[in-house]
Amino acid sequence: MITSLFEDLLYWLTDPAIMNTYGYLGLFGASFLGSLLLFVPMPYFFLVVIASTSSNFDPTIIGIVSAIGATTAKVMIFQLSYTGSKLMSKSAENRLRPFMRLVSKYGGIAAFLAAITPIPDDLIYIPLGLARYGRMKFILFTLAGKIIFTMSIAWGVRLSLDYISFFITDVSDTNGAILITMIFFVLAIITIYTIIKLDWARVLGKWFPWTLENGS
Secondary structure, eight states: OHHHHHHHHHHHHTOHHHHHHHHHHHHHHHHHHHHHSTTOOOTTHHHHHHHHTOTTSOHHHHHHHHHHHHHHHHHHHHHHHHHHHTTSOHHHHHHHHHHHHHHHHHHHHHHHHHHTSSSOTHHHHHHHHHTTOOHHHHHHHHHHHHHHHHHHHHHHHHTTGGGOGGGGSOOOOHHHHHHHHHHHHHHHHHHHHHHHHSOHHHHHHTTOGGGSTTOO
16 A cells, blocks of 8 residues: 555656646645655656756746755755754753754755755754754755756756656656665664764764863
């Protein structure tokens, strides 16, 4: 049943008919829903490619619309992690505090780099939420990265139409997508558990003493 639901959703996210029927709104919806799929690397990528092959759509607008849809979903995931961090025990929060200070300084760079690559960026965004990184900075860095990434795809496809026909054939490998999702889900659980349980004062104290309460 799970496989069937995943297959239907993956097919919808990569169906060219979405663009023909709903235009930019369909691209926004697919980018939003695709980005809500935790730990799946860029499932709406192929729809961006498909849209970029049509002269009815502007690559710049494609990049912006898709980036806004993806960022909106990532902000929701970030906010859930941010809210969940407030439910941690006091001892866990104390252990996490040096990590939170480190993230507050370099979190924007991490969010931006995760956004401009096709990696499962939730592995970065969830820890940023747990560390209570600034919401507005997260939105700005993530949106900037997503715009660069999706616009690069859109314009790259538009300028290389004669060489990308293989992209718009059958792109839905459900079993592969499920396997990738499970692998990154396990990695995410390990990452979150490690972040919460690790003694960050000991880990960061030597190299980043300013992350400690009395560090300078």
